[in-house]
Amino acid sequence: MAKKVLKFGGTSVGSIERIINAAKIIKREHEDGNSIIVIVSAMAGKTNELIDQSKAISKNFTRRELDVLLTSGEQVSSALLCGALNEIGVKSKSWMNWQIPIITEGENTNSRIININKEKINKFISDGGVAVIPGFQGVSINGDITSIGRGGSDATAVAVAKIFNADSCEIYTDVDGVYSSDPNKIPVAKKIDKISYEEMLELSSLGAKVMQSSAVQTAMIHDIPLEVKSTFTNRKGTKIFGQENIDYNKVITGVAYSKDEAKITLIGVQDKPGVAAEVFEPISKSQINIDMVIQNVSSDGKTTDLTFTIKREELDKTIDTIKNNKKIKFKELSFKKDVSKISIVGAGMVTTPGVTYKMFRALASENINILAISTSEIKISVIINDIDTLRAVKKLHSIFELD
């Protein structure tokens, strides 16, 4: 008998039929003799709808009230799912965050789970019941309702798997796993059977939005194996675990892209200690996320060029921040709006020489110009013109034998 955490995302509980379908999956797992804790998201679209309502009421809706509002979505889906389970003869019960309690720290709308009381739930599952826990919710030490960030039900599932020492943590969603590229745009993309946490993180931070990245990170730190699978098919999903469990027969595991990038270059910045910090400090204070940073070697020993990328929607704000920064001097600021980032990701590249060259050669053969490059141990990313995105992804996907 295994102890399983089963998490159902928003689309998996997006309608009454789907909730009934999820209940049937849970019943099957339960009848197989497993001890089950279920985590649910709000019904698809619900959280966004509640956010819109708060905005229609006030621009200054406080974060505290926002949490009271937003976490209600998970209350609804928890109760409906328990109803569906009870209806088909599976004894089940739901608890809200404060009843368990799921203790969090940090500010409203962006808290972190620090502890979960196991007592009631352990008692109920050892008596053969299915426990249902709302994802995304928490309660602060002061007793305020909190939430743990958008997409946070994944983080709840991982935290529950860890604290209850579960044997597995299965993430039920609307895709049947993680793909070697975006299956909607690249029809030859294949489902990946096994992937390491590191690769998954690289792929998901690059736009393959299957699971919340911080949840994968927590799973990695505590070595909790995950499985992403579809609620709507019976197919096997993608297993996510430590690299040592994977036999790499391919150099590259996936090709990811994100289209909404922009690139800024500061030409003729002073080349002395502290300048990069002066450039980036005000940008980070404006809550803008910097992605790639590339600094050229100084040719005259006095000045250098600094290139970095950001999300396209933050371009104007970033340029303003730089222009208002009195602490830095540069000759010229240039930027490019319509760029995208293409990355090849694979733990197999660590032991295989020539991957970088092969990638660049492939892009050259398609006449695609590379605007910037950055690499990590298991990833090579390039910035290219936006219009070349799909052509580049297709080429790389085929040249690295992922088709």
Ligand code: ASP
């Ligand atoms: N309902 C929350 C959201 O939409 C949490 C989740 O779905 O994971 O962000």
Ligand code: MG
């Ligand atoms: Mg979600």
